[in-house]
Amino acid sequence: MNAPISRRETQRRQAELFSFHSVAAAPALIGWTLTVDGVGGRIVETEAYDHEDPASHSFSGPTPRNAVMFGEAGHVYVYRSYGIHWCMNLVCAGHASAVLIRALEPTEGLDVMIARRGLDEPRALCSGPGRLCQALGVTREHNGMRIDQPPFALEPGPAAEVIVGPRIGITRAAEVPWRFGERGSRYLSKPFPRV
DNA sequence: CTATTGATGTTCT
DNA sequence: GAACATCAATAGA
Numbered sequence: 001m002n003a004p005i006s007r008r009e010t011q012r013r014q015a016e017l018f019s020f021h022s023v024a025a026a027p028a029l030i031g032w033t034l035t036v037d038g039v040g041g042r043i044v045e046t047e048a049y050d051h052e053d054p055a056s057h058s059f060s061g062p063t064p065r066n067a068v069m070f071g072e073a074g075h076v077y078v079y080r081s082y083g084i085h086w087c088m089n090l091v092c093a094g095h096a097s098a099v100l101i102r103a104l105e106p107t108e109g110l111d112v113m114i115a116r117r118g119l120d121e122p123r124a125l126c127s128g129p130g131r132l133c134q135a136l137g138v139t140r141e142h143n144g145m146r147i148d149q150p151p152f153a154l155e156p157g158p159a160a161e162v163i164v165g166p167r168i169g170i171t172r173a174a175e176v177p178w179r180f181g182e183r184g185s186r187y188l189s190k191p192f193p194r195v
Numbered sequence: 196c197t198a199t200t201g202a203t204g205t206t207c208t
Numbered sequence: 209g210a211a212c213a214t215c216a217a218t219a220g221a
Contacts, residue, residue: 047213055213057206065206082214083204089213100213130214169213189214 005155013156014148018073022048022097027180029099031160036136037151039109041126044185047167047178050097054172058096068144069096078143085130088138090147103127105187128189165192
């Protein structure tokens with residue numbers, strides 16, 4: 001069925017992806033497979049952020065925390081959320097734009113994810129930005145790393161049907177429809193409004 | 196199913 | 209001090 005994707009094809013697709021602004025890259029990422037040390041799954045939910053966006057960490061200019069967002073596309077921006085969780089973004093082209101990875105459909109390394117999360121229900125393993133970072137073992141150490149080199153791997157998948165809605169958990173620019181998900185996925189962090 | 200609240204560390208005002 | 213791109217546990221409809 002699905003022929004293996006060549007290294008060369010993956011590089012070509014990544015180069016195209018990271019030439020996009022976050023608002024274009026976020027929906028395009030739905031259906032790609034993301035792993036860390038071989039543990040991960042299919043991306044089913046993302047959100048876009050950028051420099052002109054009051055909800056973005058990069059809105060008020062560069063700081064030590066958000067420095068990676070102002071750097072090269074294709075790098076990983078990790079930050080601490082609510083003092084407890086980690087959240088990961090992929091930096092995109094344009095000015096300080098990035099895509100928050102919000103949910104995965106777990107496909108690889110289920111046993112490792114179950115051990116790290118202390119749960120055995122696949123639905124709850126990676127359905128949220130903090131949850132998936134715990135399942136994949138992503139922490140501050142990964143901030144600034146390249147997504148195309150170990151321990152990370154990012155490979156394109158078959159095109160998915162993408163739905164759109166307002167972003168979650170923010171107070172500023174809360175109405176901007178920059179949240180994207182795979183229609184019908186059981187692994188979303190929350191359902192999308194009015195399907 | 197929805198709503199509420201406590202836990203927690205960093206950043207920003 | 210206040211705010212925060214969250215989660216898990218709890219209570220109620």
